[in-house]
Amino acid sequence: MTDVLERPLHLEEPDHHEHHGPSGLLKWLTTTDHKVIGLSYTVTSVILLVIGGAFAEIIRAQLASPNGTLVSLAQYNELFTMHGSVMIYLFAGPFAFGGLANIIVPIQVGAPDMAFPRLNALSYWLYLTGSITMLLGFFTAGGAANFGWVAYAPLSNSINTPGAGADLWIGGLLLTGFSAIFTGVNLVATIFYLRAPGMTMFRMPIFTWNMLVTAILILLAFPVLTAGLIMLYADRHFGTHIFSVAGGGVPVLWQHIFWFWGHPEVYILALPFFGMATEIFAVFSRKPVFGYKGMIFATITIAALSLGVWAHHMFTTGVVLLPFFSIMSLLIAVPTGIKIFNWIGTMWRGQVWFSTAMLMAIGFLVTFLVGGLTGVYLASPPLDFFTHDTYFVVAHFHSVVMALVLAGMGGLYYWGPKVTGYMLNERIGKIQFWFLFVGTQVFTMPLYLVGLRGMPRRMAIYPHDPQWKFLNDVSSLGAVLIGISTILFVVNLVVSWKKYPAGDNPWDAQTLEWFTTSPPPHHNFYRLPPIRSERPTWDYNHPEHHAVPHGQHVEPVLTTGESK
Amino acid sequence: MRRAAALPLAALALSGCTVPTFGASAGDTTSSRSVYHLWQGFSIGAAIIGTLVLVLLAWAILRYRRKGDAIPTQYQYHIPLELTYTIVPILIVFGLFAATMVVENKEVANPPTKVTIDVNAFQWGWKFSYPGTNAVVVGQTTQTPVMVMPVNTDVHINLTSTDVIHGFYVKAFNFSRYALPGIDNQFTFRAVNTGTFFGQCTQLCGLYHSLMFFKVKVVSASAYQTWLAGFTNSAAAQAAAAAQAGQSATYVPTKVTNSSGVK
Ligand code: HEM
Ligand SMILES: [Cu+2]
Ligand SMILES: [Cu+2]
Numbered sequence: 001m002t003d004v005l006e007r008p009l010h011l012e013e014p015d016h017h018e019h020h021g022p023s024g025l026l027k028w029l030t031t032t033d034h035k036v037i038g039l040s041y042t043v044t045s046v047i048l049l050v051i052g053g054a055f056a057e058i059i060r061a062q063l064a065s066p067n068g069t070l071v072s073l074a075q076y077n078e079l080f081t082m083h084g085s086v087m088i089y090l091f092a093g094p095f096a097f098g099g100l101a102n103i104i105v106p107i108q109v110g111a112p113d114m115a116f117p118r119l120n121a122l123s124y125w126l127y128l129t130g131s132i133t134m135l136l137g138f139f140t141a142g143g144a145a146n147f148g149w150v151a152y153a154p155l156s157n158s159i160n161t162p163g164a165g166a167d168l169w170i171g172g173l174l175l176t177g178f179s180a181i182f183t184g185v186n187l188v189a190t191i192f193y194l195r196a197p198g199m200t201m202f203r204m205p206i207f208t209w210n211m212l213v214t215a216i217l218i219l220l221a222f223p224v225l226t227a228g229l230i231m232l233y234a235d236r237h238f239g240t241h242i243f244s245v246a247g248g249g250v251p252v253l254w255q256h257i258f259w260f261w262g263h264p265e266v267y268i269l270a271l272p273f274f275g276m277a278t279e280i281f282a283v284f285s286r287k288p289v290f291g292y293k294g295m296i297f298a299t300i301t302i303a304a305l306s307l308g309v310w311a312h313h314m315f316t317t318g319v320v321l322l323p324f325f326s327i328m329s330l331l332i333a334v335p336t337g338i339k340i341f342n343w344i345g346t347m348w349r350g351q352v353w354f355s356t357a358m359l360m361a362i363g364f365l366v367t368f369l370v371g372g373l374t375g376v377y378l379a380s381p382p383l384d385f386f387t388h389d390t391y392f393v394v395a396h397f398h399s400v401v402m403a404l405v406l407a408g409m410g411g412l413y414y415w416g417p418k419v420t421g422y423m424l425n426e427r428i429g430k431i432q433f434w435f436l437f438v439g440t441q442v443f444t445m446p447l448y449l450v451g452l453r454g455m456p457r458r459m460a461i462y463p464h465d466p467q468w469k470f471l472n473d474v475s476s477l478g479a480v481l482i483g484i485s486t487i488l489f490v491v492n493l494v495v496s497w498k499k500y501p502a503g504d505n506p507w508d509a510q511t512l513e514w515f516t517t518s519p520p521p522h523h524n525f526y527r528l529p530p531i532r533s534e535r536p537t538w539d540y541n542h543p544e545h546h547a548v549p550h551g552q553h554v555e556p557v558l559t560t561g562e563s564k
Numbered sequence: 565m566r567r568a569a570a571l572p573l574a575a576l577a578l579s580g581c582t583v584p585t586f587g588a589s590a591g592d593t594t595s596s597r598s599v600y601h602l603w604q605g606f607s608i609g610a611a612i613i614g615t616l617v618l619v620l621l622a623w624a625i626l627r628y629r630r631k632g633d634a635i636p637t638q639y640q641y642h643i644p645l646e647l648t649y650t651i652v653p654i655l656i657v658f659g660l661f662a663a664t665m666v667v668e669n670k671e672v673a674n675p676p677t678k679v680t681i682d683v684n685a686f687q688w689g690w691k692f693s694y695p696g697t698n699a700v701v702v703g704q705t706t707q708t709p710v711m712v713m714p715v716n717t718d719v720h721i722n723l724t725s726t727d728v729i730h731g732f733y734v735k736a737f738n739f740s741r742y743a744l745p746g747i748d749n750q751f752t753f754r755a756v757n758t759g760t761f762f763g764q765c766t767q768l769c770g771l772y773h774s775l776m777f778f779k780v781k782v783v784s785a786s787a788y789q790t791w792l793a794g795f796t797n798s799a800a801a802q803a804a805a806a807a808q809a810g811q812s813a814t815y816v817p818t819k820v821t822n823s824s825g826v827k
Contacts, residue, residue, distance in 0.1 A: 316740055341646075456733065
């Protein structure tokens with residue numbers, strides 16, 4: 001055990017608990033408290049999840065019959081573009097690193113706030129304005145952006161996509177991109193400089209570790225996207241020819257830039273949710289994270305590999321068929337597999353408590369397993385030639401992203417009580433889980449099959465083939481089940497509103513955020529426990545139950561602890 | 565477990581007739597068959613690993629469900645176990661990679677051949693021209709142009725695009741490739757069966773992307789020669805083609821729904 005200089009760990013509880021300052025709307029507008037900003041992020045991103053989900057439901061309704069007439073061809077292109085864009089740019093990332101991470105990471109490391117609170121507020125306002133900017137496209141004459149969420153050149157140039165919707169898409173994405181970069185800076189600085197005494201790097205919870213790695217990936221990847229978007233805008237409006245053949249440019253360059261950001265982005269989205277699931281598995285198995293250090297090295301390995309695989313999205317361009325990209329992509333399966341086995345190892349010989357959060361985490365594991373295994377196929381160029389741009393790919397990434405939604409829901413059920421002070425209804429939560437989990441499989445499985453039978457993605461109408469129609473109908477049914485699960489979540493929020501007080505540590509959890517009150521006070525802590533492992537709260541509450549090192553069955557003496 | 569790494573290779577070696585299809589099909593070119601066997605190999609690996617994980621998970625769920633307030637022993641590390649599930653997957657990955665490279669090298673090889681077809685994609689149709697002959701076929705959206713090619717012959721495809729990126733995809737060949745502006749994409753098909761196969765643009769290319777169909781008709785060598793010979797008046801064919809291609813910017817299909825039964 002490392003020796004850490006002791007500091008007084010009890011701060012005097014101030015007489016006036018409450019922070020003095022403006023209240024109500026003005027407080028919200030001017031706040032720099034990471035918890036309030038994080039909550040704004042969470043609420044905004046969940047609203048955007050519902051909006052993106054509504055687009056998806058319209059898409060699925062259109063595809064329920066081959067010659068769907070619900071929307072026009074043009075509207076359909078706008079819908080899947082904005083569905084993908086809202087979900088990836090405006091929901092998944094901001095929910096994870098702007099929302100939960102913003103709230104939880106400072107508390108997990110024992111910090112009073114983020115390192116740069118005002119920058120944090122700026123992130124949120126950039127995110128909100130960026131999101132609104134992008135969605136405003138629907139109110140322009142030409143409609144919203146319609147070139148897919150990847151905006152491939154030259155389809156995205158001013159000749160093929162002249163409308164203002166495309167420019168609003170670029171502008172909105174620039175703004176949210178900056179908000180992501182600022183949050184990344186903030187997370188890195190907070191984690192490196194604001195940890196409480198005793199909180200060494202290898203005592204940080206996995207969620208915090210994953211957010212550190214995510215933040216570093218953000219800093220490496222997002223500036224590239226920003227640069228690319230500026231080039232795209234310049235091509236559209238300033239007469240440059242970076243991506244146009246006519247002016248001596250190279251369209252495929254856009255794909256390189258986009259995916260150089262885009263593949264790390266996949267892990268920028270995934271790692272936070274892996275972190276959420278990891279915490280949930282440990283707490284609800286009443287055990288430490290199995291293979292804690294292996295887990296961290298797996299995360300770092302994934303992040304490192306993710307920077308060298310972008311061209312696996314471009315195999316069918318025929319211009320980047322280097323074996324390098326294939327083997328690097330295949331290798332990502334290894335650290336990912338380590339994580340999966342570690343999650344099961346965490347449950348192994350535990351006392352598994354099937355709360356809603358735990359069910360969501362298990363649902364995440366199963367769904368992610370499917371997405372991960374099908375991803376391995378796509379790392380093999382010949383199999384990618386066969387399935388690229390068919391519904392097989394749509395199914396693959398929806399297995400992944402729906403797994404993330406499951407983990408995110410788990411995160412809300414798990415940390416919600418800490419943030420609000422109130423629990424959500426567990427019974428409704430479990431029903432919601434079953435709708436979401438079953439719905440996800442019913443929605444994705446037929447898409448794998450219809451993709452293998454040759455149905456391309458981004459088709460507003462498709463040839464009438466009884467098999468294709470049947471599989472699409474089943475998939476649409478799954479989308480309905482997912483929609484019901486979303487409604488159940490909203491119902492739960494209403495039903496449970498301020499009803500079930502949570503207490504400080506309702507789950508007998510392990511990490512620092514469960515040591516403080518729910519919700520935490522303005523600067524998070526009045527006192528801290530000694531931090532002698534990655535589970536300070538657990539050590540404090542269960543001084544007899546330290547982690548058992550491999551091969552050792554004697555309890556090591558770690559800390560004197562404090563009496564309760 | 566070590567044997568798992570060799571499985572995809574073994575599956576490749578097998579004829580594949582007893583191995584399940586895993587949703588794919590062998591297709592109608594030499595490459596499509598290799599791809600199919602590779603598919604089966606990957607699927608066997610995925611099935612084994614997937615089953616293993618699900619069984620372990622099911623066991624954890626059933627066996628370790630909470631039974632009371634007792635706190636379980638706080639096991640955290642098992643280094644040999646962790647090393648096992650690091651090293652074995654690495655071996656499997658190298659197996660998959662080796663199998664991938666075998667198939668890929670075969671698939672992207674461009675053996676010399678006498679038959680070449682220039683495929684040009686445009687918004688929203690296809691133009692198939694046969695260099696050295698008079699044959700040109702052009703068709704937009706629901707007109708579904710047909711690319712005719714001989715069976716059991718290496719056919720060299722030279723794929724280009726006039727405007728945006730399109731995707732040249734023939735399901736029965738288990739193959740797709742982007743048609744990129746400014747780049748000549750080259751590959752070779754060797755069809756092993758005659759028949760008419762469904763093709764479609766797979767890369768989003770604008771408004772009528774979902775209507776950009778074509779067909780591939782594989783015929784016997786003699787039928788192919790007869791078909792080529794049918795294109796006598798080269799000037800007329802070229803003019804017609806140019807006229808049609810020129811419409812593309814303003815072209816609006818009369819019928820936007822397709823139920824022509826193409827498959
Ligand atoms: C309610 C659950 C969902 C349903 C029913 C759904 C449905 C769909 C469908 C049918 C498509 C294909 C459209 C087409 O190719 O024609 C699609 C595309 C897409 N979805 Fe989802 N989706 C859901 C959730 C999500 C989530 C949670 C994410 C990400 C976090 C996501 C990200 C995407 C992306 C990136 C695309 C590609 C858009 C494009 O082709 O440009 N989806 N979705
Ligand atoms: Cu990728
Ligand atoms: Cu197209």
